[in-house]
Amino acid sequence: MRLYDLKTLHMKKCVGIDQNPYFSWKIANDKNDTVQCAYQLQVLCDEECLWDTGKxxxxxxxxxxxxxxxxxxxTEYKWKxxxxxxxxxxxxxxxxxxxxLLEKSLWNAKWVESTIPRVPVTEYKYGNTAPAVFFEKEFTLDKRVKKARMYATSYGVYQLRINKKRADDREFAPEFTTYSTVLYYQTYDVTMLLKQGKNTLDMYVGDGWYFSMQASPVFENQHEKPSVLFQLxxxxxxxxxxxIISDGDETCALGPICYSDIFQGEKQDYRIGYDEKxxxxxxxxxxxxxxxxPMPPVRPTKLLPAVDVxxxxxxxxxxxxxQVLAGRARIHIxxxxxxxxxxxxxxxxxxxxxxVNTMFCPQKDIVVSNGTPLEHEVKFTFHGFRYIRVTGMTEVKKENFTAVLLTTEKDDYGSFTCSDERVNxxxxxxxxxxxxxMMSVPTDCPARExxxxxxxxxxxxxxALMNEDVTPFLSSWLHSLRENQADDGVVMITAPYTKLYDGVLMNTVKEFGDTRVTGVAGWSDAxxxxxxxxxxxxxxxIVLKDxxxxxxxxxxxxIRTAKEKRGYRDIPYEYDQxxxxxxxxxxxxxxxxxxxDPKHPYENAKxxxxxMAPFFGYQSVRYFAEICGLLGKVDEQNHYDEIAQQMKNAIQNGIMRGGHMPDDLxxxxCVAIAFDLVPDDLKESYxxxxxxxxxxxxxxxxxxxLATPFLLDALCIVGEQELAHQVFWQDKRPSWLYEVDHGATAIWEAWDADEAKKPGRFVSFDHYALGCVDDWMERAICGIDTDQAGFKxxxxxxxxxxxxxxCERTFESEAGMVSVKWDxxxxxxxxxxxxxxxxYCGETVVNIGSGTYQFER
Structure with a gap:
C-alpha cells in the first residue's frame, strides 16, 4: 500500500495561504477490497508537532x-x-x-499609485482605456540570500519581475474579485531571482477588470489610477x-503598451521604451x-501551432x-x-x-514594429478565437503563429473515448x-462577455467537477458570490457583479414592477x-458550512417573495403564497x-x-433542507423541509392541476419530471x-x-431510455451532433449559432453550459454514477x-481513479x-470492493 496525491486545501502547491487548511490523500494497493480503517495526521513546524490527531x-x-x-x-509546515x-x-x-500574512497588521507596505494622468484612448466604441503603467523600485541587498518571499497585489492586473525576470508565469494577477471587499494578494518564491548587491523590482500594470468599462465590479470609491502594493x-x-516594501520611493512610467482592454484588445508600440520616470x-x-x-493562478497551459494560413x-x-480557444497568439514579427x-x-x-465579427466589439490587437525581429504576445488581455485576420505583415507564414491557451490551472480528472468519432x-x-x-472565474464565454x-x-x-479539480476554483468564485449578495438575500446574476449588468438588470426589473434588483430563478439559485x-x-x-x-x-x-407578492395568473392564494x-x-x-425579439428580449421569458421560477425555487429550498441535515441543523432541516413540501403541493395543485402548464413547451x-414534482395521477400524462x-x-x-440539462434524464426516469439515446444521437438542428457535424470545436451558445455566418448575428461559439450533456454521457452511456456523496x-x-x-471513461474521484471500459x-x-x-452487467448484479474486474456481457 502507498499514499499519493496529498493536497492541502485541495492543492498540491500551497504557498502563502491565510485560511485554515484541510488535507486529503489517496490510497493505492495491489490487493482487492482495500479499505482504510484508520488514519493519523500530524502537522509539524521545524519538527515540533503542532497537531496530532492520534489514531x-x-x-x-x-x-x-x-x-x-x-x-x-x-511559516513553512510539514504534514504527515x-x-x-x-x-x-x-x-x-x-x-x-x-x-x-495571517494578520493584516503584518502589512508594512504602503499603497503607491501612479501620478501619470490617465489619458483615455477614444478609438474604442465600447469604453475607453489608458496606457499600462510601469512601477519600478531599486534596492540593495548587502548579504547572501537564503530565502525570499514576495507578497504583492495591485489595482489593475500586473506582471512582476525581479532583475528583469518574471517571478512566475501567472497571468492576470491579482485575479477577478469584488475588489472593494476581497482583493487577492499573490505569494512568490523569489529566492533564486535575487542577488547580493543592487536589485530591481518592477510591476507592469494594465487596466484588467478593475478599470474596464465593461467588467468593473459594482463598488463605491473606485480608484482613478493603477496602484501597487508589495512586500519583499x-x-x-x-x-x-x-x-523591502512599497513605500513611495518607487517610480512610475509609461511604456510600449499604449492601451490594453480586457475585452477589446491591446496596442504595443515596440518603438517606445519606458519614458521619463x-x-x-x-x-x-x-x-x-x-x-x-486561494486557488491556482491563470497560466498558459497549451500551445497550438497554426494549422493553416x-x-x-x-x-x-x-x-x-x-480550434476555438481562449488566450492569445505568440507571433514572430x-x-x-x-x-x-x-x-x-x-x-x-x-x-x-x-x-466576420460575431461580438459586440471586435477583438483587435495592434503591434508597431521597431525594425528588429521579435516574439509578440499581448500582456493584459485575452481573446476567444480560432482565427486571426492579419493586416500589415509583408508575408503571413503559418510557422510564425502559435496560439496560447490561458486557463486557471487545474488537475485533469476525466477522460472519454468511444468508437464514434463524432461523440469523441x-x-x-x-x-x-x-x-x-475557467479564467479566474467561471465565465460564460471568453470573447463577448x-x-x-x-x-x-x-x-x-x-x-466541471467530473472533468477537472475545480474545488479551489469554485470555492473562490462562491466567495465573490457571497460578497455581492444583497442585504435582502438577493443573489446577483454574475459574480463579481459588474456595473454593466447592474445597469441592464435595473432597467429590466422596472418593466416587471420592481424598483431594485431582484433574484433570478435558475441563476441566483447557484x-x-x-x-x-x-x-x-x-x-x-466545508463548502456547505462556508x-x-x-x-x-x-x-x-x-419564500418571502412568494408569500408577499401575488402571481400573474389566477391561482388561489392558498397555493400562490x-x-x-x-x-x-x-x-x-x-x-x-x-x-x-431584440427590441423585447425578455417577452419569451415571461x-x-x-x-420555471417556482420549480427552481422549490428545488433550492429542498436542497437547502438537505444541507441543513448534513450540517446537523435538525430544526432548520425540518423547517425548510416543511416549506418545500408546501411549495411542491402548491405546484401540483396550483399549476399542474390548475391547468397552467404550457401546451407546447x-x-x-422535463424539469417537472426531473425534480419529482409530478403527482402520481399525472405521471403517465406528463x-x-x-x-x-x-x-x-x-x-x-x-x-x-434551464431544461436542457434535465431532458435526457427525464426521459430515462419515465422509462424512455431509447428515446433519450435517439435525442442524443440526433444530428438535425437543434442537437449536439449537429454542431459537431458543422465544424464546432467548442460548445455553442445557441443551437443555431451557425446562422452567424451571415453577418449581423452576435453569438458565441464557446459557451460551456450546454456541454452539461457530458454529465449524462458519463452516467448513462459510460455507466459511472453514485448513490453516496463523494462517490464513496x-x-x-x-x-x-x-x-x-x-466506450471508455475515467474519473478521478476523491478516493482515486474509477474506470469503466466496455465493448x-x-x-x-x-x-x-x-x-x-x-x-450491473446484463442480468448480473455484483457488489465489489476496490480492484480491477472483468465481466462477460
Whole structure:
C-alpha cells in the first residue's frame, strides 16, 4: 500500500495561504477490497508537532480540517499522514504548505499609485482605456540570500519581475474579485531571482477588470489610477532578515503598451521604451480587503501551432489554429520599423470564408514594429478565437503563429473515448469550452462577455467537477458570490457583479414592477446548487458550512417573495403564497423554437417564468433542507423541509392541476419530471406529453437553458431510455451532433449559432453550459454514477448503446481513479481503494470492493 496525491486545501502547491487548511490523500494497493480503517495526521513546524490527531478509526480521507494550535504567519509546515488498512498494512506520506500574512497588521507596505494622468484612448466604441503603467523600485541587498518571499497585489492586473525576470508565469494577477471587499494578494518564491548587491523590482500594470468599462465590479470609491502594493521579505544566510516594501520611493512610467482592454484588445508600440520616470503617490487604501489567493493562478497551459494560413475571397490574410480557444497568439514579427500590424481575433468564418465579427466589439490587437525581429504576445488581455485576420505583415507564414491557451490551472480528472468519432469530438468540445471559460472565474464565454454568470455554472458544475479539480476554483468564485449578495438575500446574476449588468438588470426589473434588483430563478439559485453539487461529487462539507448563511438568506428571500407578492395568473392564494412566480426571470431561456425579439428580449421569458421560477425555487429550498441535515441543523432541516413540501403541493395543485402548464413547451415537463414534482395521477400524462412534444419536433430537443440539462434524464426516469439515446444521437438542428457535424470545436451558445455566418448575428461559439450533456454521457452511456456523496459507493450501470461498439471513461474521484471500459463482449471496471461498487452487467448484479474486474456481457 502507498499514499499519493496529498493536497492541502485541495492543492498540491500551497504557498502563502491565510485560511485554515484541510488535507486529503489517496490510497493505492495491489490487493482487492482495500479499505482504510484508520488514519493519523500530524502537522509539524521545524519538527515540533503542532497537531496530532492520534489514531482515528475512520475511512475519511478528504477535507480533514486542521484543529491544532493557531498557525503562524510566513511559516513553512510539514504534514504527515499514516494510514492503516483492513489487511493490517500501514503507509506513510508527507507534504508541505506555507502560510502567508495571517494578520493584516503584518502589512508594512504602503499603497503607491501612479501620478501619470490617465489619458483615455477614444478609438474604442465600447469604453475607453489608458496606457499600462510601469512601477519600478531599486534596492540593495548587502548579504547572501537564503530565502525570499514576495507578497504583492495591485489595482489593475500586473506582471512582476525581479532583475528583469518574471517571478512566475501567472497571468492576470491579482485575479477577478469584488475588489472593494476581497482583493487577492499573490505569494512568490523569489529566492533564486535575487542577488547580493543592487536589485530591481518592477510591476507592469494594465487596466484588467478593475478599470474596464465593461467588467468593473459594482463598488463605491473606485480608484482613478493603477496602484501597487508589495512586500519583499528576505532571510539572509546569517539568519538576519530584511523587508523591502512599497513605500513611495518607487517610480512610475509609461511604456510600449499604449492601451490594453480586457475585452477589446491591446496596442504595443515596440518603438517606445519606458519614458521619463515620475514619482508615485502614497495612498491609504488599507488592508482589510486583502486575502491570499486561494486557488491556482491563470497560466498558459497549451500551445497550438497554426494549422493553416490562407487568403479569403475578400483578399484577407487569415490564420487558422483549427480550434476555438481562449488566450492569445505568440507571433514572430520581422518587419521594417514603423510597420503597423493589426490582428483581429474571431471564432468563425462567414458563409463565403471571410472574416466576420460575431461580438459586440471586435477583438483587435495592434503591434508597431521597431525594425528588429521579435516574439509578440499581448500582456493584459485575452481573446476567444480560432482565427486571426492579419493586416500589415509583408508575408503571413503559418510557422510564425502559435496560439496560447490561458486557463486557471487545474488537475485533469476525466477522460472519454468511444468508437464514434463524432461523440469523441463532442467530448473534446466540452473539455475545450471548460478550459476556455475557467479564467479566474467561471465565465460564460471568453470573447463577448467574460462574466461570471451564475446560471451557466449552475447547470454545468457537475460536469466541471467530473472533468477537472475545480474545488479551489469554485470555492473562490462562491466567495465573490457571497460578497455581492444583497442585504435582502438577493443573489446577483454574475459574480463579481459588474456595473454593466447592474445597469441592464435595473432597467429590466422596472418593466416587471420592481424598483431594485431582484433574484433570478435558475441563476441566483447557484448559491445553493453549486455548493450542493460540490458536496455530492466530492463529499465536501466545508463548502456547505462556508455558504450556509448565504444559502439561508437566499432561500428566505424566495419564500418571502412568494408569500408577499401575488402571481400573474389566477391561482388561489392558498397555493400562490408558496409559488415564487413574480418579478423578472430569464425563465426557459433560448428555446430553439422561440425567436427572441431584440427590441423585447425578455417577452419569451415571461411565458415560462411562471412555472420555471417556482420549480427552481422549490428545488433550492429542498436542497437547502438537505444541507441543513448534513450540517446537523435538525430544526432548520425540518423547517425548510416543511416549506418545500408546501411549495411542491402548491405546484401540483396550483399549476399542474390548475391547468397552467404550457401546451407546447417540453422544458416544463422535463424539469417537472426531473425534480419529482409530478403527482402520481399525472405521471403517465406528463410522460405522454413530453414524448409527444419530442415526436412532433422531429425527435429533436426543444428545451432552453434551464431544461436542457434535465431532458435526457427525464426521459430515462419515465422509462424512455431509447428515446433519450435517439435525442442524443440526433444530428438535425437543434442537437449536439449537429454542431459537431458543422465544424464546432467548442460548445455553442445557441443551437443555431451557425446562422452567424451571415453577418449581423452576435453569438458565441464557446459557451460551456450546454456541454452539461457530458454529465449524462458519463452516467448513462459510460455507466459511472453514485448513490453516496463523494462517490464513496459507485453504481456502474452502462446503458449499452447500439450505435457504439466500445466506450471508455475515467474519473478521478476523491478516493482515486474509477474506470469503466466496455465493448461488445466485456465490461471492465476499476474501482479505487476505500470505495465499493455495485456493477450491473446484463442480468448480473455484483457488489465489489476496490480492484480491477472483468465481466462477460
Amino acid at each position: 482515528v478509526e475512520s475511512e475519511k480521507q478528504s477535507f480533514v480540517e486542521y484543529e491544532g494550535i493557531a498557525l503562524s504567519s510566513r 499522514v499514516t494510514v492503516w488498512n483492513n489487511y493490517n498494512e500501514t503507509a506513510e506520506a508527507e507534504a508541505q504548505f506555507e502560510t502567508g 521579505e528576505v532571510e539572509y544566510e546569517d539568519g538576519t532578515t530584511e523587508q 515620475h514619482p508615485v503617490e502614497v495612498k491609504d487604501y488599507g488592508y482589510e480587503m486583502l486575502e491570499a489567493q 490562407f487568403q479569403s475571397p475578400n483578399g484577407e490574410w487569415i490564420v487558422d489554429f483549427g 520581422d518587419e521594417p520599423k514603423d510597420t503597423e500590424i493589426v490582428l483581429e481575433y474571431f471564432e468563425i468564418l462567414d458563409e463565403n470564408g471571410n472574416y 469530438r463532442l467530448y473534446q468540445n466540452v473539455r475545450w469550452s471548460q478550459w476556455n471559460n 467574460k462574466a461570471g454568470w451564475t446560471g451557466d455554472i449552475l447547470v454545468y458544475a457537475k460536469t 448559491i445553493v446548487w453549486v455548493p450542493y453539487i460540490m458536496h455530492q461529487v466530492t463529499g465536501n462539507t 455558504n450556509y448563511e448565504a444559502m439561508k438568506k437566499w432561500c428566505d428571500y424566495i 408558496y409559488l415564487w412566480n413574480t418579478g423578472f426571470h430569464f425563465g426557459e431561456w433560448l428555446i430553439p423554437s422561440q425567436q427572441i 411565458t415560462t417564468s411562471y412555472f 417540453m422544458g416544463g415537463y 410522460k405522454e406529453k413530453l414524448v409527444s412534444l419530442i415526436q412532433k419536433n422531429d425527435y429533436c430537443l426543444d428545451t432552453g437553458f 459507493h459507485f453504481v456502474i450501470r452502462p446503458q449499452y448503446d447500439s450505435k457504439l461498439t466500445s 461488445e463482449h466485456t465490461l471492465k471496471v476499476e474501482i479505487p481503494c476505500n470505495t465499493t461498487a455495485t456493477v
